[in-house]
Amino acid sequence: MQITDSVINLRVDEWLTPVFDTATQKEIKNLQDTNSEELKESFYKDLEFGTGGMRGVMGVGTNRINKYTLGKSTQGLSNYLIKQFAGEQPKAVIAYDCRHNSDTLAQVVADVFSANGIKVYLFSSLRPTPELSFAVRELGCHCGIVLTASHNPPEYNGYKVYWQDGGQLVPPQDGEIISEINALKYSDIRFDTNPDLIQKIDQEIDTVFIEQSVKNGSFAATQEAKDNTTIVFTSLHGTSITAVPETLEKAGYKNVHIVQEQAEPDGNFPTVKSPNPEEPEALTMAMELAAKVDADIVIGTDPDCDRLGIAVRNDQGELQLLNGNQTMIVMTWFLLENYKKQGFTGNEFIASTIVSTPMMQSLAQAYGVEYKEVLTGFKWIAKLIKDFPEQHFIGGGEESFGFMVGDFVRDKDAVTSTLLACEIVAFAKANGSSFYSTLLDLYTKHGFYKEHLVSLVKKGIDGAAEIKQTMVDLRNNPPESLNEEKVVLIEDYQTGIAKNVQDHTEHSIDIPKSNVLIFYTEAGSKIAARPSGTEPKIKFYISVQESLQTSADFTTVQQQLDGKIEAIKKDLQLT
Known part of the structure; x- marks a missing residue:
């Protein structure tokens, strides 16, 4: 729906009524006087739930993160909880990260829950997102909330909702809750807190969470191997500093070097352009420290500690950054190998997403376990665990640097995954190999898959329209060939139909x-296109493959695959 200036003006007028506090009204009037474009951006739509919950710029307005937009969402969620769990005492747990206003916004959410008679467990200070997921089930809560914007720029914040199983909202709950929220007026929000229903929590959950992380992330590395492993870790100014160092210590890793300049939680993220471990620049300081201490592995996590980026020594002894698909492949292989030693029971599965490397399916076939594929977002992997309780989830991940080990956490988990990565390095080093050599060995056995991501930033109203039009154009005029390779199959997840271009059949x-x-x-080759659910971007995921006879051929074959990727980008006009 096209939002007209008159509709925007009506929304602005509503926010200038006494329902909203004087500070909010003052800021809106200031925008009216000084920045009409920002005013329009702030009110032209309502914030929406995407693949990672609700995320946006902080400020006044319906399209911003503030006490009223979060309050309305929490009021709608409260109404839903009361209806769904009639006769019970609904319970919620709340965590928050290092971002500006996360603590105060978390208190607002707690206030609204308590005002509606919902028991609240509120972490006393910042905590990793995976700990929140764990806490939902550990405390027997009906839902959980974490205030975070993951790796978005400093002006962002967000609101992730978790359900009873510890996973993020999925259908049908998400749609039902959104309907409850949309039916509300801002005047319906209850801010009158009941402090008797709010309980602060900290160490009692920290201790058991870290114990479980050590239990689930520890495998074959001996203490001697751990003693011979040197680790550099950076929290990138985020929450992982509260859990990762202690987890590594309890697992027996002593040679852990923390990037001190990035150890203090700070919502400005002063030492990086972006606190995103997908970006090589984010690990610059960690790489510099690793060179000084001759580290075997470098690990950096994003602000809410659900994703990790790593660098390991390559076959030349140089530190090499890996992408999310590469890390996921080696981690999954390591888990499969260890389960194989114990003996498969026949009901195991691994999982990944439709935009991640097809090599995950090849690994599953090689080990005789089931492979399940879902939409982008770990909420869908968590849903698999809930939907198939008779099966055992070994692990899985997605290309965007997220991984989950087992099912004690129901979201991507950089705490346990960090330990798992260190276990692999220690075990491989003790056996005359390395994380990197393992990756090359897997390429020779299962095929060399190489992936590349193109993210096009399209901000604001015009950007949203441009992203929409790009998807329309791709649907109406799909490419017939890419890199001189005929397109043989088109999967459209919006219509739910896959078309075989060769025989014109559909399924x-x-x-x-x-x-x-x-x-x-x-x-x-496989090329996926999708608008981001958490950022103003359209993303293109390119996967190409070739056979690799020996690891000695790696550089040559990689150049061939790079050429394929560049040709595909050119054909899609992405260069």
């Missing part, structure tokens, strides 16, 4: 509908 896609297009070529 339905047994995955919830989403605005995603995937093109497959005759040579095995």
Whole structure:
């Protein structure tokens, strides 16, 4: 729906009524006088739930993160909880990260819950997102909230909602809760806190969470191997500093060097352009420290500690940054190997997302376990665990640097995954190999898959329209070939239909509908396009493959794959 200036003006007028506090009204009047474009951006739509919850710029207005937009969401969620769990005492647990206003916004959420008679467990200070997921089940809560904007810029904050199983909201709860929220007026929000229903928590959850992280992330490394492993870790000014160092210490790793300049939680993220471990620049200081201490592995986590980026020594002894797909492949292999030693029971599965490397499916086939594929977002992997209780989830991840070990946490978990990465390095080093050599060995056994991500930033109203039009154009005029390889299959997750271009047959896609297009070529290339659910971006995920006879051929074959990727980018006009 096209939002007119008159509709925006009506929204602005509503926010200038006594329902909203004087500070909010003053800020709106200031925007009216000085920045009409910012005023328009702030009110032209309501914040929406995406793949990672609700995320946006902080400020006044319906399209901003503030006490009223979060209050309204919490009021709607409260109404839903009271209806769904009639006769019970609904319980919620709340955590928050290092971002500006996260603590005060967390208190607002606690106030609204308590005003509606909901028991609240509120972490006394910042905590990692995976600990919140763990706490939901540990405390027997009906839902959980974490205030975070993950790796977005400093002006952002966000609101992730978790359900009873510890996973993020999925259908049908998400749609039902959104309907409750949309039915509310801002005047319906109850801010009159009941402090008797708010209980602060900290060490009692920290201790058991870290114990479980050590239990789930420890495998084959001996103490001697751990003693011979040197680790550099950076929290990138985020929450992981509260859990990762202690987890590594309790697991027996003593040679851990923390990047002190980035150890203090700080919502300005002063030493990095972006606190995103996907960006090589974010690990610059950690790489410099690693060179000084001759580290075997470098690990950096994002602000809410659900994703990790790593660098390991390559076959030349140089530190090499790995992408999310590469890390996921080695971690999954390591888990499968250890389960194989124990003996598979026949009900295990691993999981990944439709935009991640196809090599995950190859690994599953090689080990005789089931592979399940879902939409982007770990909430869908968590849903698999809930939907298939008779099966055992080994682990899995997605290309965007997230991984989950087992099911004690129901979201991507950089605490346990950090320990797992160190276990792999220690075990491989003790056996005359390395994390990197393991990756090359896997490429020779299962095929060399190489992935590349193109993210195009399109901000604001015009950007949203441009992203929408790009997807429309791709649907109406799909490419017939890419890199001179014929497109043979097109999967449209919005319609739920896959079309075989060669024989013109169609089949339905047994995955919830989403605005995603995937093109497959005759040579095995895979190209996915989707608007981001958490940022103003449209993303293109390119995967190409070749056989690799020996690890000595790696550089040559990698150059061939790089050439394929560049040709595909050119054909899609992404260069």
